[in-house]
Amino acid sequence: MKIVTVVGARPQFIKAAAVSRKIREYCEEILIHTGQHYDSNMSELFFQELHIPSPDYNLGVGSGTHGKQTAEMLQGIEEILMKEKPDYLMVYGDTNSTIAGALAASKLLIPVIHVEAGLRSFNMAMPEEQNRILTDHISKYLFCSTDTAVENLHREGITEGVYNIGDVMCDAVMYYSRLIDEKSREQYFADLKYIFGERGAVERWYLSTVHRAENTDDVSKIKTILSSYEKLDAPVILPAHPRTRKMIQQVNDELQLKNTICVEPIGYLEMLYFTKNAVKVVTDSGGLQKEAYILGTPCVTLREQTEWVETLNGNHNILAHINEADILDKILNTRVSDQKENYYGNGDAAEKLCSIIFSEGNHE
Incomplete structure (x- = not known):
């Protein structure tokens, strides 16, 4: 065959x-x-x-x-x-x-x-x-x-x-996550390729990805998302898809991003590490929502709906409208249930x- x-x-x-x-x-x-x-x-x-x-x-x-x-x-x-x-x-x-x-x-x-x-x-x-x-x-x-x-x-x-x-994504997360503790936090940060916002290793961070056309084709949406990140209580690591990078560069002169660490796309093992150890994940990616759920990291999804509806139970994942007040409220104030079902x-x-x-x- x-x-x-x-x-x-x-x-x-x-x-x-x-x-x-x-x-x-x-x-x-x-x-x-x-x-x-x-x-x-x-x-x-x-x-x-x-x-x-x-x-x-x-x-x-x-x-x-x-x-x-x-x-x-x-x-x-x-x-x-x-x-x-x-x-x-x-x-x-x-x-x-x-x-x-x-x-x-x-x-x-x-x-x-x-x-x-x-x-x-x-x-x-x-x-x-x-x-x-x-x-x-x-x-x-x-x-x-x-x-x-x-x-x-x-x-x-x-x-x-x-x-x-x-x-099958659960297969991959379980198989590869055992490898992510082979490097120290300092090594993971040292390996990042910074676009702007470079800094040393930090103890607390949010992880974000933004790549869907519904967000990246609208400068005002990117600006709203990034201005929200600037008001968070820990830095935001943002591996930037090429399309996203162009949009961020358009608004960076105005926003002067300091809390957002914009980096080149990173490998899967690095992504697992930063996801597993993040305060929260903030994303519009379907796959990252699910990986965060499997790894036990709360997620805020920058979309009006999600195909991974099970993750919404217990606020392990929560949808946010693209406005600054709602994004900040969902990230900072959402209470996540201690109970988590095994759906995957x-x-x-x-x-x-x-x-x-x-x-x-x-x-x-």
């Missing part, structure tokens, strides 16, 4: 690290990197530190409009699929790489495996929501992280090939996934 896996963004590299390690015990895997995240700190570093096999193909698509980016991925993936003739194509999550891979395979009648299926924010203005729904409706195997995701699919009439296996499994999702694919696939 041969499986082609398509990845293109940092969260997908992490999920692939957990799943590919198991898949390759059973069959041949061909890895396609679309190049959607093309910065070396956002791509090659992850492959190196997570010991992910080097991609067999790198399309080098880079940035662009949704249509241009997706079209280039479709063309490149289709050519590879026609050459490799896999039994299945596997995609993760909800990026343009996800929908491009799923569409290319579906047109060639290659069964699609969607890992992290069934997520819904119920906001069709989000490109990610469009990608999720379309991918789910053309997939043969839909591997869900939670019961909520399964219910979402059932409401849309998708009942065949649906499995709740737990979350025990770190064996990849093993369950492989068991299903290879037991059922061998009988088809």
Whole structure:
């Protein structure tokens, strides 16, 4: 059996690290990197530190409009699929790489495996929501992280090939988090590549990421978020996506940021360390919300809705409107429950996934 896996963004590299390690015990895997995240700190570093096999193909698509980016991925993936003739194509999550891979395979009648299926924010203005729904409706195997995701699919009439296996991101967090205490706090801070706001190691910090278009395409929103950070009681470490960096530079002259430590994108192990030890995480990232929950760090999400609805229970994650008063109130005044449910499994999702694919696939 041969499986082609398509990845293109940092969260997908992490999920692939957990799943590919198991898949390759059973069959041949061909890895396609679309190049959607093309910065070396956002791509090659992850492959190196997570010991992910080097991609067999790198399309080098880079940035662009949704249509241009997706079209280039479709063309490149289709050519590879026609050459490799896999039994299945596997995609993760909800990026343009996800929908491009799923569409290319579906047109060639290659069964699609969607890992992290069934997520819904119920906001069709989000490109990610469009990608999720379309991918789910053309997939043969839909591997869900939670019961909520399964219910979402059932409401849309998708009942065949649906499995709740737990979350492969949980596999990765549990597997790699044991490595993060090998360096001291001082070493972690020394390794940061500062854009501005450089300082020595601090004992308390908030960790933030801001990268979604709904926030980064609006200068006033970035300004509101950063002005809020300047009023917090501990520094904010902000690894900046290239798009975010440009927007921050536009407002920095006016705000003269002092409490915000803006740094280049950091590796996954470093991200785990700063997440696990933060006072709180403040983000618009879906993946980081979930990682914070798994690691037991409270989170404030800078969005109107979240696909990870379970994290909202007990205020372990809480949504904030993009205005300074609400952001500060949610960060500083939210009371978090001492009780936390295990929604995402025990770190064996990849093993369950492989068991299903290879037991059922061998009988088809």
